[in-house]
Amino acid sequence: xxxxxxxxxxxxxxxxxxxxxxxxxxxxxxxxxxxxxxxxxxxxxxxxxxxxxxxxxxxxxxxxxxxxxxxxxxxxxxxxxxxxxxxxxxxxxxxxxxxxxxxxxxxxxxxxxxxxxxxxxxxxxxxxxxxxxxxxxxxxxxxxxxxxxxxxxxxxxxxxxxxxxxxxxxxxxxxxxxxxxxxxxxxxxxxxxxxxxxxxxxxxxxxxxxxxxxxxxxxxxxxxxxxxxxxxxxxxxxxxxxxxxxxxxxxxxxxxxxxxxxxxxxxxxxxxxxxxxxxxxxxxxxxxxxxxxxxxxxxxxxxxxxxxxxxxxxxxxxxxxxxxxxxxxxxxxxxxxxxxxxxxxxxxxxxxxxxxxxxxxxxxxxxxxxxxxxxxxxxxxxxxxxxxxxxxxxxxxxxxxxxxxxxxxxxxxxxxxxxxxxxxxxxxxxxxxxxxxxxxxxxxxxxxxxxxxxx
Numbered sequence: 078x079x080x081x082x083x084x085x086x087x088x089x090x091x092x093x094x095x096x097x098x099x100x101x102x103x104x105x106x107x108x109x110x111x112x113x114x115x116x117x118x119x120x121x122x123x124x125x126x127x128x129x130x131x132x133x134x135x136x137x138x139x140x141x142x143x144x145x146x147x148x149x150x151x152x153x154x155x156x157x158x159x160x161x162x163x164x165x166x167x168x169x170x171x172x173x174x175x176x177x178x179x180x181x182x183x184x185x186x187x188x189x190x191x192x193x194x195x196x197x198x199x200x201x202x203x204x205x206x207x208x209x210x211x212x213x214x215x216x217x218x219x220x221x222x223x224x225x226x227x228x229x230x231x232x233x234x235x236x237x238x239x240x241x242x243x244x245x246x247x248x249x250x251x252x253x254x255x256x257x258x259x260x261x262x263x264x265x266x267x268x269x270x271x272x273x274x275x276x277x278x279x280x281x282x283x284x285x286x287x288x289x290x291x292x293x294x295x296x297x298x299x300x301x302x303x304x305x306x307x308x309x310x311x312x313x314x315x316x317x318x319x320x321x322x323x324x325x326x327x328x329x330x331x332x333x334x335x336x337x338x339x340x341x342x343x344x345x346x347x348x349x350x351x352x353x354x355x356x357x358x359x360x361x362x363x364x365x366x367x368x369x370x371x372x373x374x375x376x377x378x379x380x381x382x383x384x385x386x387x388x389x390x391x392x393x394x395x396x397x398x399x400x401x402x403x404x405x406x407x408x409x410x411x412x413x414x415x416x417x418x419x420x421x422x423x424x425x426x427x428x429x430x431x432x433x434x435x436x437x438x439x440x441x442x443x444x445x446x447x448x449x450x451x452x453x454x455x456x457x458x459x460x461x462x463x464x465x466x467x468x469x470x471x472x473x474x475x476x477x478x479x480x481x482x483x484x485x486x487x488x489x490x491x492x493x494x495x496x497x498x499x500x501x502x503x504x505x506x507x508x509x510x511x512x513x514x515x516x517x518x519x520x521x522x523x524x525x526x527x528x529x530x531x532x
Contacts, residue, residue, distance in 0.1 A: 078116075079210070080395060080396065080399045083116065083394060084396045085398065086105075086258055086436070087108075087112060087394070087396055088392070090108055090111065090112075090490070091104075091105075091108050092396040094107055094108050094432055095428065095429075098140065098155075101380055101383075101430065101433055102246050102376070102380040102382075102383045102384075103158065103383070105227045105383040105384055105387040105433065105437075106383035106386060106387070107426065108387060108390075109278065109386045109387045109389075109390045110122070110125070112390050112394065113125070113390055116394060117390070117394070124346055124408065125191055127467070128381070128389060129382045129383075129385065130388050132309040132382065132385040132389070133352040133378065133382050133385065134244060136335070136337055137239060137242060137249060137336060137337070138239070138243060138378075138381065139337045139340075140234075140239060140336045140337040140339070140340040141236055141239055141374065141377060141381075142374035142378070143235060143238070143337065143340030143341045143343070143344050144191050144234045144239075144343070144357065144368065145191075145192070145349075145370050145373050145374050145377070146366075146367075146370045147170075147189075147190070147191070147234075147343045147344040147347045148189075148191045148192045148195055148372075149195075149338065149366040149367075149369045150344065150347040150348050150351055150366050150372045151186075151189050151190050151318065151347050151351070152190045152192065152195035152198070152199050153365055153366050153369065154351040154354075154355050154357055155314075155355055156186070156189070156199075156314075156315075156318050156351070156355075157186050157196075157199025157200050157202075157203070158181070158192075158199070158202075158203045158214060159188055159311060159314045159315055160182050160185055160200075160315055160318070161178065161203050161204055162203070162311055163308075163311035163312065163314075163315045164178035164179075164181050164182050165178040165207070166307055166308045167301040167303075167308055168181075169301055169303055170302065171272075171402075172272055172275060172276060172279070173271050173272040173273075173274070173275030174212055175207065175213070176208060176213065176217075176218075176221050176268075176271035176272070176274075176275055177202075177268045177271055177272065178452060178526060179200060179204040179208065179221050179222060179271075180221060180224075180225050180264060180267045180268050180271060181264065181268070182200045182204065182223025183196050183200050183226055183228060184199075184225065184228050184232065184260065184264045185219075185224065185319070185322070186199055186200055186226075187226065187228040187229035187232050187396035188233065188234075189322050190229065191229060191233075191234045191236060192234060192236075193226045193227055193228075193229035193230055193468055193475070193476055194226070194229075194475060194476065194479050195229070196225065196226040196228070196229045197222055197223060197226035197243070197476050197480060197483070198477040198479055198482075198483065200222060200225065200226070201222035201226070201479070201480060201483045201484075202258060204218070204221070204222055204482050205218045205219065205222055205480070205483055205484050207267075208328040209471075212278070212282065213275070214278060215223055215399060215484070215486075215487040215490060215492075215495070216231070216487070216491040216495025217274055217495050218279070218484075218495070218496050219480045219484060219487055219491070219492040219495045219497045220492070220495030220497075220498065220499055221271060221498070221499075222480060222483075222494075222503075223468075223469045223476040223477060223479075223480050223492070223496050224267055224469060224496060224499030224500075224503075225267065225498070226265065226464075226468070226476045226479070227465035227468045227469060227476060227503075228260055228264070229294075230431060230464065230465060230468070231256045231260045231263070231458070231461050231462060231465060232256055232257065232260040233253035233254075233256055233257065233258065233329075234253065234325070234339075234340065234343075234385075235253070235256060235461070236252060236377070236432075237431045237432070237435065237461055237464065238256060238457065238461065239336070239419070240381065240432055240435050240436065241435050241439075241457045241460070241461070242457075242510055244388075244435050244436055244439035244443075245439060245443055245457060246280055247452050247453055247457065247505070248454070248521075248525070249336050250322075250329060250330060250336075250525065251396070251454050251521040251523075251525055252454055252457050252458075252521075253330075253456045254330065254520045254521035254524055254525070255454050255455065255457070255517045255518060255520065255521050256458055256517075257520055258440070258516040258517055258519065258520050259458050259462060259506065259510060259516055259517050262284045262506060262509070262516060263462070263503065263506055264503070266502045266505075266506060267426065267499065267502065268455070270498060270499070270502060274498075275492070275511050278407055287472075287495065290522035291532075295385075313354075314354055317350050317353075318350060319465065321346050321347060321350060321390050324346070325339055325342065325343040325346075328342060328504070341349070347484050349419075350466075352461055361457070362421070366467065368408075371391040377432065380430070380432050380433060381432060381436065382430065383512075383519070384437060385436060387437060387441050387506075388436055388437065391440060391441075392440055397439075397440035397441045398444075400441045401440070401442075401444040401445055404441075404442070405445050405448055411449040411450060412511075413461070414446065414449055415449075415451065415456075416443075416509075417461070418442045418446065419459070419463050419507070420463055422434060422460055423443070423463060423466065423467070424465045424466060425467075426463070426464055426466065426467025426470070427437070427467070429467075429472075430467075430475070431461070431464040431467065434464060434467075435460075437463075450470060452514065453463075453516060454517070454518065454521065455510070455517050455518050458509055458510065458515075458517040459510055459511075462507055463503075463504075463507060464504055464509075466500050466503050466504065466528075469496045469499065469500060470500060471493065477493065477496070480492055509514060516519055
């Protein structure tokens, strides 16, 4: 059978199995086993377990359940609400300060917990009702939280970045550092849009009130102030977690610990903090955290294992190599190639989570991109931002359904329309990174260059 026919059959079977409703891990594993049985030596089936184990026996992948444990500890305490409350108090006098506080709270919590759904749930459960009470439109409030939550897969520690580092054989430290600049840029852009949209809604409410004198002042026109004592009262509960975030980053980038050691250290310190600050140390308090960690880690590692098996089968059948060679043979311009790859990632984002997209496409798209002269660390950041949009656009849009669960009375259509401007901002940020790649590459070059000089 020709490579073209075999590849077409492989794609067709994969799509059929995925659309059958089978969970993604089982779908990828099923396709891999079918093609191993039909087109590979019978002995290959005898060592499936060994192959999967060898692929997953990575010291880098070990950090994933440890980062999940750290995120569960922080996410299931009141750290998110306290962080949001502190930012709300300190930014209360800024126009649109409540919305900006939610953006910043999402960014900081995402950096501490490393999970987009956990960020949406922790910050949104307090932030969305508060914004709506202050007169923000429901769609606008939902969009702020949904978009802010996506930063969980860009800002370190990012599980998505860990998997990309494994798939692309790139330095995890460089990838984590490369995500910081674009992450800060997205926070700034989200905040700027939030202020602009708030001012627009504020002006509309002001016009309506002037047109109907004597009516009750709309909530969005009402101001709230906090005393210095109230502002300072939040700091003892928030600063320890920010110090934890700083300490973990220093340990990792200072060369004091490996990513896995850093993840383990962060998890232990997170439990120490929630025990000391929130008195969560009893078995009944810790049990939900460990259960959530086991469930999420098992699910994620199962997807990783089956995705790696799926990628190996593509490689053994020379499908990924042939596809990469075919792309190179077309000799497209490097920017056309990049646009085509990112369009593919967007389309796959309609159906697949970021984990599967990375591990399924890496063998095909990375060789042509490397041949075209693209920095794969930079591309990892760009790809992650594009995959962020998949978390907030239908039909998968995990963050959309998290928001719907938090605020079930907001119509799904209103949530989606509130998210659209943030999707546009993310795509524009990709364009900016194409013209100014130093936003992503500058920090890792500076930090890792200094470390290399020292050693």
